[in-house]
């Protein structure tokens with residue numbers, strides 16, 4: 579291993595996370611295997627990878643990824659530990675299935691399942707109780723962006739969704755403008771930098787470790803467009819939807835990050 583490839587401390591390593599949403603049958607394990615194969619020592623020295631498959635695949639994926647360095651996460655959790663909540667899964671169950679991370683407050687949950695900031699905050703606390711890293715998603719709608727309220731809306735989401743005392747090793751924030759998700763549209767680098775700077779400042783109100791927290795950008799991240807987005811100030815990684823379903827695309831994004839890390 580060359581000197582330049584010495585593993586960096588976790589907080590300064592970029593994270594490329596894949597959110598598979600409601601996609602993936604058991605045979606999708608082949609895609610994960612391809613990711614495992616492509617996550618070679620040069621990439622692993624520079625970039626962390628996380629795959630969040632549907633809950634039906636968690637245990638299978640966790641077994642496949644064990645000891646490869648690729649982390650496996652879930653896409654949502656209930657706030658309670660156990661009980662009469664038909665169809666729900668607790669953070670403890672997700673940890674038991676092999677998850678180390680859980681996404682909470684994704685805009686698809688906030689809008690399609692009417693999740694409030696208070697509920698998202700309770701889910702973050704549940705994730706921590708179970709020993710999981712919580713990835714809190716925030717982001718404005720197109721109308722909010724157009725009206726000039728984006729920074730304010732996202733700051734309010736952070737204040738409402740992130741518990742006091744959040745630690746850098748237990749919390750990741752993903753900024754995902756709703757209008758950029760699955761649309762092919764992406765914000766300008768200047769807008770992402772403004773937003774991530776605001777998020778880090780507001781995180782500073784609830785935590786002394788805001789500087790050490792990883793802030794991901796998400797929304798139409800593809801190998802073709804991620805170069806500028808990923809090198810933006812205060813962007814510590816990406817939360818990738820559609821392009822995380824294919825190992826080739828997901829690894830291409832991670833390798834672009836590796837190049838950045840090498841030239842930084």
Ligand SMILES: O=C(CO)COP(=O)(O)O
Nearest residue numbers: 597759760797798819820
């Ligand atoms: O919602 C997202 C990840 O959580 C982004 O999805 P796309 O990358 O498909 O736009």
